[in-house]
Amino acid sequence: MPRAGRTLITNIGELVTNDPAPDRDGGPLGIIRDAAVRLEDGRITWVGSRASSGAAAAGGDAYRDAADLDTRPASPGATRSPDIVDVGGRAVIPGFVDSHTHLVFGGDRAEEFAARMAGRRYEAGGIRTTVAATRAATDDELRARLAEFVAGLHGQGTTTFEIKSGYGLSVADEERLVRLAREVTAEVTFLGAHVVPAEFAESPDAYVDLVVGEMLDACASHAKWIDAFCERGAFTAEQSRRVLEAGAAVGLGVRVHGNQLGEGDGVRLAVELGAASVDHCTFLSDADVAALAASDTVATLLPGVEFSTRQPYPDARRLIDAGATVALASDCNPGSSFTSSMPFCIAVAVRDMRMTPAEAVWASTAGGAAALRRTDVGVIRPGARADLVLLDAPSHVHLAYRPGVPLVASVWKDGALVA
Template identity: 55%
Template sequence: MTSTLLTGLSELWTLDPALDDPGRPGDIAEGQVLRDAALVIEDGVIAWTGPAAAAPSADRAEDLGGRAVLPGWVDSHSHLIFDGDRAAEFEARMAGQPYAAGGIGVTTEATRAASEERLRDLTRARIAEARRGGTTCLETKTGYGLSVEEELRGARLASALVAEGELDEATFLGAHLVPHEYTGRAEEYVDLVTGPMLAAVAPHVRWIDVFCEEGAFDPEQSERVLCAGAEAGLGLRVHGHQLGRSGGVALAVELGAASVDHLNHLDAADLEQLAASDTVATVLPACDLSTRAPLAPARELLDAGARLAIASNANPGTSWTSSVSFCVTTAVLQMHLSLGEAVRAATRGGALALRREDVGHLAVGARADLHVLDAPAAIHLAYRPGMPLTHQVWRAGIRQR
């Protein structure tokens, strides 16, 4: 049993769940940020945290030199299994063309044409890129194959990466878009997704997701997809309210989905439903900027009492970044969150959206996932926007960089 003592922590954001204020789910409570602190890692988990002056001995020690330490980012929403490029689509959007869901089809064609080796190498490279930016727990989805064979290929790849410890969570998103070969036959495609496709993919994933949106799947079709997934033993996730009030919030809450993501268009009833539920409201700031959409109302969601997560939505069409640090910065500067609210949403919030208790915090017993900033305080994430502030990343007690 090997132990490591880390000292020289100017700030240590433990975000210890035992200290939560149950009346303020988005706040940082007293004692969840320690100053002049130290921590001990033992067998990949946090064994001790506290004042540096009271630190116990360990097998080895490292001085972090007065740097701030956060839990690693928990990115609960990404789309990393794909090939192809949609830079031209992005350029056109920046020139004034509106975003529509149909661009997914471009990526589907490229992904279907990619070899297994190429798809595996691309996905691994993207996971490594996210890790270098401080993400230590990462979900990703299928959804660019949109046939039984191709969705199974994506699910097997994701499952293998989970087994190898590179990825943490895998989601089936066969209901991403109706592929071109099913144009005008959406109901037949939903039959395929809820039947042979789900049966093939379910053993390889933990979650099922659906794009409940105009141009993709309506609420009735989305409900069919989610109920079939639940019957297969999968947890539920929902893309909703990105392009309009699609009905995704009501559906997610009614079915007990772990999260509903995007949420650019909400009314008071939606806020009330989310606040009264365990469904996590996941906002995707980088996507909002890339599509020039109205920013999701993160401030209003927290004020209403909803559980909030921040995720990257890394994908080739609408959010081609895995930088959760950038998303946190955007949430502070443009979505009117405090630094503490944004950090919590990108750590504890992401863990809640994945129904996990072992990550997103640095309390004793948590997986030792650390994001060491090259700064004396976490506020530098917003104070110095765009600067490369990741100094070290530790995952399960092993230093990544």
């Protein structure tokens, strides 16, 4: 990755900070017009109006050594001196935080997708197809494919992402999936409780014994989180509780897949266990919504799943109006949502989940950070990581207003240009 240096990004027409203040527009978005941002050594060190950016640029010797700066050409339409990036009045937002992906896997399930589009119902059991392909892949094959996915994430503006295991479902394969994921992100989730593998089809409780015993022992050192798919066709509430409590007992944070295929116990279990996030939330009772609103568990919605499975979309408006915290994530996986594009997820959420453009952008940045219990990403303020996205547009609204158009012009991660 390019070395982070010292950079002043200026002439920003609209800067979405997610750091609201009385003198800023956009409510939670904390918008500054005609703005500038200073980046130094991978962190944001100053944010403010362009009119006052001269003092920031002049700060000590911060901008006197051109050798300390990333001097690759700016994107079309931007001009750059060795230390200043003029973005020509375009918008800048925080880097997207994708808090739910499954990026380490072998094969694909294009034929399954085609069958669904022809009318076949989506079922969780298709995961076993990917398990077989993943077990057959070598570490180097999985690592190379993962590198391609990471480059794609960066190119679409995602600077922080979580990766789950769950396509190995044996001790050795789950261990290598979390180990490979840890090479590219700190946000690694052990998801041995994805589905019951074929070899345990007649003894699911014995598989849970394996997950909470030898498999957890092998995977915990590589992971930050533990997750369970609490759903029909996957794991019962009792089985999921065993897995999640075992993970928490060894210091892993709790996440839950829940309420994807129908109303169930996932949300209740997540809130009871203090999970950082419960993901999917497609089918919710009034009690589920009330429980989420009264807790700090984030409802992470995955619009790519409903787009790819033709299930009903979750009702984000209902959750937001009740006071729940909502995040958006891609759920990039080969079966039910093979997209890594957060701009696409924003457009779908606005069109089909009753979110405003501002709510969807917040949910894809600050909301994703909340789902990972992070305060150093998803926001543009001094001290935060220097993760920013320059849009080839004057406003964040264009992410939903111009769906499918590649609006990500440049991406900084930890202060270095990565796309």
